[in-house]
Amino acid sequence: MRKFVLGSSPEQVRALLPNRKIMPVSLGGVKIAVVRINDDFFAFERLCPHQKTSLEEGNINAYQEVICPLHHYRFDLHTGEVRSGDCRDLQIYKANLRDNGLEITF
Known part of the structure; x- marks a missing residue:
């Protein structure tokens, strides 16, 4: 497992990640997506x-699912489970807000 920290404080992380906007992030050469929903942070593979x-x-819908723009497949941001569609589950990465930034583990 590898750990990366995005930002350097909770305030900076909130400023970097506008609420409910999916943002691309490159960590150690791996491109992922990150989204903030109020004070919850989610990291996941960036391609459906x-x-x-x-x-x-x-x-992002009211059920904390990401919805693919192509076929509207829905994935639970907590577990990665496909909720609507016929494919494998979405890869989810652990994202925890810490005093020194957003810690992402994958």
């Missing part, structure tokens, strides 16, 4: 497992 469409163009 179905047809590799960028989830950065997707939406």
